Amino acid sequence: MVYKELTGTSVRLPANFTGKRFLTIIALNHAMESSKPVCSDGITRDISAALIRNVTLEHAAWTETVICQKGLPYLLQSNLQKVPLYNSTTCLSKCNLIAETTLADYFPATHISGSKDHDISDFICQFLPLYTNETLVYLPNDHIVLNWEVEESGSQVDDFYVGLGLDATEKDSPSLVDYISTDRKPYFKHRHEAIGSNELFYIFIKTVNKAGLSNIAILGPFLIDQTPPQYKYIPRVKISEESILFAWESDTFYDDEQTAEINQLAFQFGRLSCV
Known part of the structure; x- marks a missing residue:
């Protein structure tokens, strides 16, 4: 609580608080009779930007x-x-x-x-390896569908912006797609046909609050992988007593666009050929 007596038409108070405060003014005459109080709608001092949480990206995958x-x-x-x-x-x-x-x-x-x-x-x-900043996230195409939630902690979000860049250092000025407003919606859909299948890129989600403070979440690097895995030769099939053995080499299956090893295989055993 701060109390001041004054005769002018303005007052300056230190903004050394956080959260919401209200200003009340009354006028006193020479007989010390007071007017009815006049109250402000409230002033909020926000010193922290909202944070991005629970991001999901459709069809994205990584090791x-x-x-x-x-x-x-x-x-x-x-x-x-x-x-x-x-x-x-x-x-x-x-x-x-x-x-x-x-x-x-x-x-x-x-x-x-x-x-x-x-x-x-x-x-x-x-x-399993430790995550590093070079761990790639793979997308099947350039159709980006992002959703997220926000942790406000008293901060009031003014808008969200999403941009695409070629490097994590471009968070202030993305080179592929400059920041696009989402009109305060916590999701983003975009197709960017200029991204090549051998080109790494990053996604930036920026939150800006009512006080003009911002926070940027950096996601990536991403790589668009549009080709399925290939094989060099057909795996060998052997009958051993009452078992059927399928065998292949570690380099039988490969993917030129995927830098990480192929770590998931599926097989089918049936009556028809190559179902």
């Missing part, structure tokens, strides 16, 4: 990795969701090897059976 958030381990799934792991010595030691990344803050958390099991978490942390 599963271990990512750390505030020193705690998570499995970052191929569908861009994070799963909390047990805080085993192996996992915590892995998190101590890298600097903190803000990317883990953007993606939604989910739970899968056994993810908090000590042995399963140890196995994941031992054999």
